[in-house]
Amino acid sequence: MSVNRDVTVLQEARVSFCGNTAVLLDAEGPLTLATQERIWRLSDTARQWEGVVDTQPGMNSLLVVVDPKTADLEALAARLGETWPAVPSGRIEGRLLEVGVVYGGEGGQDLPEVAAFHKCTPADVAKLHAAPEYTIFAPGVTAGFGYLFGMDPRLFTPRRQVPVMRALGGGVSIAGIQSNLGKPYVEGSAKAAPTGWYMIGRAPDVPSPFDFDKTPPNLVSLGDRIRFRVDRVEA
Structure with a gap:
C-alpha cells in the first residue's frame, strides 16, 4: 500500500x-x-x-x-x-529492511482477537499487515527502532483500554493505525511488560537495533522503511 x-x-x-x-x-x-x-x-x-x-x-x-x-x-x-x-516537502529516500514474521502462536497470541475484531481469519490479518511498506516516522522506546506508519487502514484496531502483560523480544504489534517492531530479547532484561498494543507475531531473526560497534550504530533511522514477510501463520 x-x-x-x-x-x-x-x-x-x-x-x-x-x-x-x-x-x-x-x-x-x-x-x-x-x-x-x-x-x-x-x-x-x-x-x-x-x-x-x-x-x-x-x-x-x-x-x-x-x-x-x-x-x-x-x-x-x-x-x-x-x-x-x-520547510520544503519532498521524499526522503531511506534504506529498506525486510523482516520475516511468524504470525500468531507464542508471541503473537493476540492475532485471533484482532482477526475476530475485524471479522476475518488470522491469515487475512497477516496478509494485510505484511502487504504495505512501512516508514519509520518517529523514534520509539527502543534505541534504533521507531514507530511505523503505512499500515492498511482496514487493520485499524483501537488500543486496549486496560494494558495487558506481554512477552518481550522481537514482537510485532499493532495499535490504532500504527505498527511496531520490538528488539530481540536480551538475557537478564525483563521478559514481559504491560502494553495496550496487540501482539500479532514475532520476528525470530530480527537484528539488534542498536550496536555501538557499528557505524552508524542504528540499524534503521527516520525515513527508513520496513517490509514484513509472512514466514508462516500459527494457530
Whole structure:
C-alpha cells in the first residue's frame, strides 16, 4: 500500500513551552508522510541553532531542547514557528529492511482477537499487515527502532483500554493505525511488560537495533522503511 500524498499540509503550527528548557512544535492536520518529512527537515535545521542541545521528532511534532543559559526560549519559539511554513516537502529516500514474521502462536497470541475484531481469519490479518511498506516516522522506546506508519487502514484496531502483560523480544504489534517492531530479547532484561498494543507475531531473526560497534550504530533511522514477510501463520 502506498502512502497517500494527496493531502494538504497546513502551514500553521502550534508552538508551546515545555518548562524552561524546551519548545514543542505541533503540526496541525492528519498524520501523513509529507508532514513527517518536513518535521525531519526542521529537526535537522533547528539542531544547528545556537543554544539548541537536542531535537526529538515525534508524530506530527518536534521537541527542541535548549540550554537555558545560552538560549532565548521565546525568541527560539518564534523562530520555530516562523521557519515551519518555509520547510520544503519532498521524499526522503531511506534504506529498506525486510523482516520475516511468524504470525500468531507464542508471541503473537493476540492475532485471533484482532482477526475476530475485524471479522476475518488470522491469515487475512497477516496478509494485510505484511502487504504495505512501512516508514519509520518517529523514534520509539527502543534505541534504533521507531514507530511505523503505512499500515492498511482496514487493520485499524483501537488500543486496549486496560494494558495487558506481554512477552518481550522481537514482537510485532499493532495499535490504532500504527505498527511496531520490538528488539530481540536480551538475557537478564525483563521478559514481559504491560502494553495496550496487540501482539500479532514475532520476528525470530530480527537484528539488534542498536550496536555501538557499528557505524552508524542504528540499524534503521527516520525515513527508513520496513517490509514484513509472512514466514508462516500459527494457530
